[in-house]
Amino acid sequence: MKNQWLEKESKRWVEEEVIDSQQRKAILNLYPAKNNTSIFFTFAFMLFSLAVLTFLASNWTDIYPLIRTTLLLGFLIVFYYLGTRWIEDGKRLIGEVSYLIAxxxxxxxxxxxxxxxxYHFNSIxxxxxxxxxxxxxxxxYSSRWIWAAGVLIIVVGQMVNLFGLREFSWILFILFVLAYGLILYARNIRWMAIVYSIAFFIQILxxxxxxxxxxxxxxxxxxxxFIGKLIGSTEVGKVLHSxxxxxxxxxxxxHVLFISGDFQFYEELNVVYFVVHIxxxxxxxxxxYMKKEIFSIVQLVIFIPTFVIPEASDYVASVALFIFSVSHLMEGFKFKNQRHMNFGTATFLISTFVVYSKVAWGYLSQSLFFLVAGVILFVIGYLLNRQQKMYIEEGGERNDS
Structure with a gap:
């Protein structure tokens, strides 16, 4: 589409004598038409690879061990070699797919x-x-998809190790944090930061x-x-602290919905945790405070260990949810930031529904429960939406990103 537009516009530029025909030809040569058929070859290659792997898997027990080893190593070398050749020829997509298969x-x-x-390998x-x-x-070869595949391997490995052997590999976690984290910092790509944060959250859970x-x-x-705040000027930092x-x-x-009544959960608290956390x-x-981010300080309430008082932990946590959501709303209204307004509205509605569920579920019939909840959320949503519109009309910047 871009090449067609350029051909059409450059022809008009020649007619208007902005450029001559030789200059038009030179400009068009700088933007050669892309061959979109490479995606068909990529999928064909993937299907061929799946066919080979499926055939080997279905006949695995009938193949001698030495032949199995030779086949595995042979296909591994072939796919890596093909990936290298295709990338050298400029066929990046099919080359990266070949690397991933290898x-x-x-x-x-x-x-x-x-x-x-x-030989029983330790799984981790x-x-x-x-x-x-x-x-x-x-x-x-610095492919983002190879990096993402490595992150996925680490997460799967940790989950297999945790739920299979009840062990956690700190070496694997350090590799994830340092090696893959440094690559993320160097690349500074938003979607990679999102993937990294999700992988981090799964592992620490x-x-x-x-x-x-x-x-x-x-x-x-x-x-x-905190790490996100320290590198807040980068795209990665913005994603992490958000x-x-x-x-x-x-x-x-x-915690409010499922853990508050589990007193065994609170027996696991220890002094080391509180010292480090405080x-x-x-x-x-x-x-x-040194950066004068007052709203950010208030929003730290969500990180306060509200479970220190087992008998009232759900109420303290509910208060933290409301303070967190209201502070985002206030920040959005003050700085006319639509994104903060939307986030604050969403978290406030969720907080209201969570608290209402905790309080009213055991006292109302299910139909009445959902009816009253719907009315409450509708009224709150209407009021918040009207307030947002007022601020936008007063000059607020619409930032939906």
């Missing part, structure tokens, strides 16, 4: 070869090697639930928030 085959080879020769060791090879592959205690989720998330409170908000909602909170408050 990486997938490498991981399968670790487990399958170990099973064939009755296999994932550690796999993710390290993904890192090396990225360093040889698993670690806290299986090895430490769910209370440690607050520490890890506020650490992520999403960390969102994850914490969801965790507090989960120190980190104090450091962040001091940092935000």
């Amino acid at each position: 990486l997938l085959l490498f991981g399968f080879s670790i487990f399958l070869i170990g099973e064939m020769y009755h 060791f296999a994932f550690l090697v796999w993710s390290f090879v993904a890192l090396l592959l990225y360093l040889s 698993g670690l806290s639930a299986e090895k430490l205690s769910l209370v440690w989720v607050t520490f890890f998330l506020i650490s992520l928030y 999403l960390a409170p969102v994850y914490m908000f969801l965790f507090v909602v989960f 120190f980190l909170m104090s450091l962040i408050i001091l940092y935000l």
Whole structure:
């Protein structure tokens, strides 16, 4: 489409004597037409690869171990070689797909070869090697999809290790934080930061639930928030310090609805957690105060461990939810920021529904419960929407991003 537009416009420029025909030809040569048929070859290659892998899987037991090993290593080398050649020829998409298939085959080879020769790999060791090879592959060719594949391998490895062996690999986590984190910082791409934060949240949830205690989720998330603030001028920093409170908000909602009555949860609290958490909170408050980010200080209420009072934890957490949402609304209204208004409205409605569910579920019939809840949320939503429109009409900047 862009090439057609350029051809049409450049022809008009020649007619208007803005440029001559030779200049038009030189300009068109700078933007050669792209060959969109490469995507068909990519999918054909993927289907061919799946056909080969499916055939091997269905006939795996009938193949001699030495032949199996040769086939695995052979296909691995072939896919890597093809990926390299295609990328050198400028066929980036199909080349990256070939690299990803080679990486997938490498991981399968670790487990399958170990099973064939009755060598039982420690599962986390296999994932550690796999993710390290993904890192090396990225360093040889810096594809964002190879980086994402490495992050996925780490998350899957941690979950298998946690829920299968009840162990958490700190080595794998350090590899994730340092190696993959530094790559993320260097690339500074928004969607990569979102993927990274989700992977971080999944890992710390698993670690806290299986090895430490769910209370440690607050520490890890506020650490992520602080890191995001420290590098706030980058796209990665903006994503991290924006999403960390969102994850914490969801965790507090989960706490109010499902954990508040579980007193075994509170027995796991320890002094180390409080010392570390209070120190980190104090450091962040001091940092935000020096930057005069008053609303950000108020919004830290979502990171306060509201479960310190077991008998009233759900009420304290509910108050934290409302303070957090109202502070976002006030920040949006003050700075005429539509994005903060929308986020504050959404969190306020969720907070209202959570508190209402906690209070009214056991006292009203289900039909009446949903009817009253709908009326309450509709009224609140109407009032907030009207307030937003008033601020926008007064000169507020519409920022829906």
